[in-house]
Amino acid sequence: MYSSVEVLGFAREPAWLPWAVQYFFLIGISTAAFFLSLPGLVWRHPEWRAVSRRALLAALVCGLTAPVALLADLHQPGRFLNFYLHPNLGSWMAWGSFFIPLYLLGLFLYAWLCLRPQLAALAERGGKFAALYRALAYGGHDNPGAIRAAAVVGSIGAGLVLLYTGMEVMVVQARPLWHSPVLPLLFAVTALTGGIGMTGLLEALSGSRTSALLLNRWQVRGQWATLLLLLVWLLPAFAGAAGSAAEALAAMGGSLGWQVTGAWLFGSSLLTLWLARRYRTALVLPALLALHGAWLVRWVVFIGGQSLPKIGSTSHAYYLTLTPDSLLGIVGMAGLCLTIYIVLTTIIPWDDRAEV
Incomplete structure (x- = not known):
């Protein structure tokens, strides 16, 4: 048959x-x-x-x-x-x-x-x-x-x-990567880390480092909160619970690109956290990494979220062009x-x- x-x-x-x-x-x-x-x-x-x-x-x-x-x-x-x-x-x-x-x-x-x-x-x-x-x-x-x-x-x-x-x-329920109660909190927390990063970058451009300790102290808190929210979003899916996170992970399954992106998202947050704690008077590197992390979260959610299929089995990759x-x-x-x-x-x- x-x-x-x-x-x-x-x-x-x-x-x-x-x-x-x-x-x-x-x-x-x-x-x-x-x-x-x-x-x-x-x-x-x-x-x-x-x-x-x-x-x-x-x-x-x-x-x-x-x-x-x-x-x-x-x-x-x-x-x-x-x-x-x-x-x-x-x-x-x-x-x-x-x-x-x-x-x-x-x-x-x-x-x-x-x-x-x-x-x-x-x-x-x-x-x-x-x-x-x-x-x-x-x-x-x-x-x-x-x-x-x-x-x-x-x-x-x-x-x-x-x-x-x-x-x-x-x-937007049709997008499993978007339809999560964690997302508004993740956007807010990464906005905070990005805001601290932009402020630190302007501090460095001014030639002053007087606020480096204060900014890095808050940057550490922001990165911990970011990692916690990412884990809160992922752990139920890994535990087998039904929900949008599980649907998103199922759609990403077997994709090397998604695995690399996810690893880099966690890795860059950990690196920012380590730099802000280890080099408390540093401004430029923690600031740039924090800005990169805030931007990456939004890129993954918006562009990556739209690449996952709503129906069928075909992913739609997006490529940057000179337009x-x-x-x-x-x-x-x-x-x-x-x-x-x-x-x-x-x-x-x-x-x-x-x-x-």
């Missing part, structure tokens, strides 16, 4: 391209860096003063860049306007169109209030930008109450952004971040001697 097996495979381009990876990466870093700025600029803890200034700079650089990646992922501004013209309040993505402006409004207001005294001091020194500094300072008074109020608005917005960026991916939607877009976003960093650091000094 003979039996036949029909194997179906449907080749399909990924719906979420590297633009989505960059947006989730940059907005996560911005929100985490915003929270890192609060101890020094709102609560005025002396040990956090320098690192909070660098964190505010990181929040602004990534916060200004992230919406560009989001609009590029939507391919045309009209799609973004549709969220407001025809709101679907049952969609996490639609709610995100309200959370993002709330966060950015709070961030920019908070940054302006924190920088006003410094802008007034720069105006007093004179120079070709004196008139601009005077206009931006708008009196230049340090107003702790207003800073706290703006920080509350920014904190609510940042928390909602972290919530929606995790939830809008987690609710705006792929490698050129990634390089372009890095260039935009660098450009905004250069502009902000040219207009406003961010070193330890600058007054807040």
Whole structure:
């Protein structure tokens, strides 16, 4: 007696391209860096003063860049306007169109209030930008109450952004790698480690290492939390429990590429943890590895998650190409971040001697 097996495979381009990876990466870093700025600029803890200034700079650089990646992922501004013209309040993505402006409004207001005294001091020194500094300072008074109020608005917005960026991916039941309650927590924790990494990188670029011990101490905690969440996601699947993690592992089974990727994800987290604990005054290597780890998690989830078959048995590998939607877009976003960093650091000094 003979039996036949029909194997179906449907080749399909990924719906979420590297633009989505960059947006989730940059907005996560911005929100985490915003929270890192609060101890020094709102609560005025002396040990956090320098690192909070660098964190505010990181929040602004990534916060200004992230919406560009989001609009590029939507391919045309009209799609973004549709969220407001025809709101679907049952969609996490639609709610995100309200959370993002709330966060950015709070961030920019908070940054302006924190920088006003410094802008007034720069105006007093004179120079070709004196008139601009005077206009931006708008009196230049340090107003702790207003800073706290703006920080509350920014904190609510940042928390909602972290919530929606995790939830809008987690609710997709058709993607086993996405549909896990661990995913929003993993995105939030890796956003924290990436935010610490970006702040540490800016600290190194400023030529200061005064905050290295503080940043590495929090980096260690973040990496431990990342490893714990990865284990929480994987252990039930290895134990044979049913669920999305088990489905994802079954789809990855026998793939050398997935095994290497998984090993590197765990290995890079362990390496970052070891460097942050062993070399507590180091900034560049732990920072770069932390940024790489935060980006890799999002790449694996978005691009890797879409490569797993929804139906049939065919995986759909994605390859980087020299196109705006792929490698050129990634390089372009890095260039935009660098450009905004250069502009902000040219207009406003961010070193330890600058007054807040």
